[in-house]
Amino acid sequence: MPAVPSHPTLLAELVLLAIAALLATGLAGAVRARARDGRVLVYGACLVLCVLLALAGLAALAVPPTGLSLPLFLPWVGARFRLDPLAGFFLFVVNLGGAAASLYALGYGRHTAEPERVLPFYPVFLAAMNLVLVAADAFGFLFAWELMSVASWALVLAHHHEPRTRRAGVLYLLMATLSGLTLLLGFGLLAGPAGDYSFAAMRAAHPSGWIAALALMLVLFGAGAKAGLVPLHVWLPEAHPAAPSHVSALMSGVMTKVAVYAFVRVAFDLLGAPPWWSAVVVLALGGGTAVLGVLYALMESDLKRLLAYSTVENIGIIFLGLGLAMAFRADGDAIGAALALTAALLHVFNHALFKSLLFMGAGAVQTATGTRDLNRLGGLIHRMRVTSFVFLIGCAAISGLPPLNGFVSEWLIFQAILLHPDLPQWGFKVMLPADGALLALAAALAAACFVKAFGIAFLGRPRSDAAAAAREVDGFSRAAMAGLAALCLLAGIFPGVVIDALAPVAHLLLGTRLPAQLAVPWVSVVPVAAARSSYNGLLIFLFVAAASGITVAAIHRFASHALRRAPAWDCGFPNADPITQYTADSFAQPIRRVFAASLFGAHEDVTVPPPGDTAPARIVKTIRDPIWDWGYAPVAEWVERTSLTLNRLQFLTIRRYLGFVFAALVVLLLALALWQ
Amino acid sequence: MMGGFAFDVAHTLAGLLVLASLTMLYQNRLVALINVLAAQSVILSASVAWQAHLQDAPDLFITAAIALGFKAVFIPWALRRIVVRLGLHREIETVVGIGPTMLAGMGLIALSMEVMLPVTSQVDPVARQDIALALSVVLIGLLVMVTRRNAVSQVVGFLSIDNGISLAATGARGMPLVVEISVAFSVLVAFIVIGIFLFRIRERFDTVDSGALDAFRGDRR
């Protein structure tokens, strides 16, 4: 372990050095972007540095918090950095994702058309995310936050030739600015009248109820906009898919987690005790986001956009867990809060794993077929064997199926809900069971969504020539995806390891922790007491493996071995065209009809020509996005109208401008006079 | 233990009353809706009788008998006659789908609990839960009236509101028999008025209804 007692800040210094090295790699990327070795140099260096940083994050979980002050940024303030278990955990998650993405990019980066638009910004993006995690004052935090936004924005615009990408870039920039602004205001409130922007000072100050609530809501807005909470999610499904796939993996799998970190840092660390109803807000937003996100995903037929919407869903699940933790904390139940917080952070870890994996798989599909449109894919399982297998693992994990990791975190959140849904506040009594139902709904819909994603893209028969001619991707990409898939399985079988690793975080934020899981016999997960509930991923895995093994052995011993290949039976319909297969849209039709008819105004117009008419029958599907139509479109319209009106101000005479200045002066003087 | 049992029975009956209200939201056939109303009235009279037994108030037995006679037998019978005579054997046109309506119903139940339970903390548990659940029955009755186009189903909603009020009144152990009888008769009068009204509607808008029937094909939205 690097924590030598005589030099306690060594770990923090190492982390900062690695971040500086990442920034330097960005510089090198700018210089050598066009060179042959540029890709290997940049991604190789990022891989090494990310592994180092991930190890440092692990180490930080085990040692007491260390602080560090450097004379950077504003000379009379300096920059403060701090490495504590919370930052350590997120460092680990971020750099695990970063390392996997870099490994993937060693192969995938070959297909980048304009490397000079990716290579310089990729390391800077990684560095900025790391910097957010270790910053210990509002200046450094916001600087790193904005750097993260700008670097990722530049990466989104890597394919700037497509108009849709440019639109995504504008939208992203707008929302990122808004998010930065609200965070700025939030920190301003937290700093209080003394104006000390260090986190230590904010921690010491205990703002009164309303100030705390307002600050929390501002930070929820700022972090939520970055993470993709509904209704602030609109940019996410535009921007995340627009970037190259390894960057999409980073943005969806990792950057959203940095936003979660920001919220956790403020809500659980910096703020003393926000009023209890703020937990209700977070719970409502989390539950709503989870269900709406996955419904959007189900309506989608673009593979990467589907994944991006599913990120929205998972962010909802994470915030639901965080809201539970806040509710329990407001109620004085530290164990419950620790359980919910651990569950949420475990889901952070899990989602980083499988969402990175799935985005990489989507990138592989795009490389192999040149399209992300599910309705043009199909049958890839025969041609991309490794990719399809690991993608299947990712799909099962994100659908919350045992014995994989997604189930464990969702199970823990359910356990937190079941712990005692009868909190004294009636707001919680109604909210907690409702959130349980929403979470189950989201999980079931997610399973449907990923059956659709995998079933349409990889199973069935190819729906286009490109899909029929697909080839397996390179070794680096496969290695990165296989590594993540293995981690999904391991984290599902041995969840106790991750839960125990999270114990210092819960202890830091809540003063208590879950019982040590590794001490339980048979490595079960027992959140509270064995009589209440327990889950054993290892045994489930072994049982399923043994049961299927015994069955296969018995069948092959006693049953017929005969096997004949023949055309599909299909109730006797001969030789149907691949176009008769279900598509992504038709697969989602029943769910669309049940859930989206009232929510999204989805409906189908079927036109069948009368008998004898040779015109084709038509089916037209319409879906409206209520959040865009009722939330964003009016605002955009208002801004447009106002700016058109104000535009006239540009064409006035000097005399009138002087008149404005004069009037403003007089009004201000009047205000001053009245004030006194 | 006896207190617990008394509470359990009262709670079960009140819960069933709410369940009957929710079932009304689920039903989309007129006759079934009327049957649910009859069932709800039977539950109500059982609930009132249990209250009478608990409170040792014989006049409440009369209330229960009125509920059973009027609301569980006579009015449903009359309504069924109306449905038959008007030829209304078909699905009720709902304004919104069943799913959202049921969700709204659950929301109303939660709301009435949220409102009623904190303010009645001084009252004894049986009355307290009766009042909270009665409010939700009343609100769901209103919801039935709002979300149904058909006038008969609006009558049913109105009568279920009355059931909710009776539940609250018996739970509050303050309502004199006279008031209950007069309420019952006013409901009866209202019922007769609405019945006459229904026939008038039928006379005037006869063609409109059957036109709607022709346009109705399958369950396409």
Next chain:
Amino acid sequence: MIASLLVQGGQMALVLALAPLLTGWVRKVKARLQRRRGASVFQPYRDLRRLLGKEVVLAENASWLFRVAPYLMFAFTWVAAALVPTFATGLMFSWTGDLIAIIALLGAARFLLTLAGMDIGTAFGGIGSSREAMIAALAEPAMLMIIIALALLAGSSQLSTIARFMDSPAVGLRVSLALALVAFLIVALAENARIPVDNPATHLELTMVHEAMVLEYSGRHLAMIELTAALKLLLMISVIGCIFVPIGLAVGGEGPVGTAIGLAAYAAKLVVAGALLGTFETAIAKMRVFRVPNLLGGALMLGLLATLLLFVSKGL
């Protein structure tokens, strides 16, 4: 240790052995109610043997997933069934997963089945898979609401603990339990593709769900799928039995007498439940597919109402 291992192993073997018999029993009841003589209750065993002896006719573009799925589905369902206390609570590995895990295991089996339905690339497979996904999307939240209500009452989501609580006098008379039972029955019908949600007896109906997904299966693969379906029916009935009718459940390692009583009670429950199911299926018509969401939504509402009413009765 050895004894409890034996009981656990016996339970796994028992559910496997009884599952086809239960299916045969339900079919027999239905046949008698329709004034047919019906096949023997042992017919499902013969069907399985016949299927196991036949060759597999595999569609030309079937992938490895299509061939692996039946075995994995069976394994997931079998493991789930092993976690349910059928005749005794507190079995050796009953702490491996709670009710949520059991439902999730069934969900994993369904995930594989829906994928297998799409593997050949025919319209029938797609229709079955997409409708199954819709039904699951409603059945799972309803199930969870029921679990929340039960856990609120029993203080646990572990089936053994719930069963023991329900067997104790602490339960009292609760309307919430009745609501939860009705909701559970609806969900169980949907999960097992029974009437009124789906018809297990026909291939010839356009609204078919489960049968459409398995249309391309044959031979030993189909045998595994049939066995899985039978096992799932047994599992659901066992869960209902151990939660709502926990009479006679033996406590793990209680000795031969308790175990014998447990076994007898379990057999009686299966007979009664099978007869009830057969009667119900004969009496009711299959629903149009887009009426099913209303039914399952109703189950969800019942679960939610059960929870809310529990809050009222416990909060006073």
